[in-house]
Amino acid sequence: MTLVRCMDVSRTFGHGEQAVVAVHGCTCEVEPGARIAITGSSGSGKSTLLHLLAGLETPTGGVVDWPELTDRARDIAVVFQGPSLLPALTVAENAALAAILTGTSEAEADERAAAALTTVGIASLANQLADTLSGGQAQRTAIARALALRPRLLLADEPTGQLDTETGSHVLDALLAAADETGAALVVTTHDPAVASRFEDRWQMNDGRLVAPAREGVS
């Protein structure tokens, strides 16, 4: 079974002399239950590859397909880099939002959001406004919003990139626990070797190319 598959996929931005080849000739696939860290230096194409896996970017070459996923808006959830919450809504309202916007009833979305906030350890903040949260709390809320979709594929772009080491480690614990609890496959981008070491599979990007995916021990 394969959730998403890239076949010789490329993504170029711009044209002519201005063209930037962000991803070049990538072939890879994500199976149910996968735990994958996409690593590489800044500008190596990690975020672009993640967006291609999510279907948020269209490839300029090759093919991306999702053989097992019938409704990508619900089946794939993305946790973006940086702030992504609506500041005037509460934590619980933010967590329910993506599910409501993709057609889940409000009552069901509220229930899922409450469960997701418990999973990521911030149930006590449910009624707090999003703009009063710390960076770690905001990132957990964004993860809860993704979980409330009950996705089969959870993609997170540098989920700990803007957090201090200790907070980042707790957020990563929450993300891995959430993926275990929901059975979602999890793919994250990171430039941090400590984050990458928590994942079974590590895909290294180098100048837009995917260096042979590696499977190593988890620390």
Ligand SMILES: Nc1ncnc2c1ncn2[C@@H]1O[C@H](COP(=O)(O)OP(=O)(O)OP(=O)(O)O)[C@@H](O)[C@H]1O
């Ligand atoms: N929308 C865009 N328009 C033009 N160029 C882009 C766009 N998105 C990405 N790029 C370029 O593509 C290359 C790869 O960018 P990408 O964000 O995928 O790298 P990254 O490895 O995720 O970097 P970082 O770790 O800094 O987030 C970079 O040279 C970047 O400037």
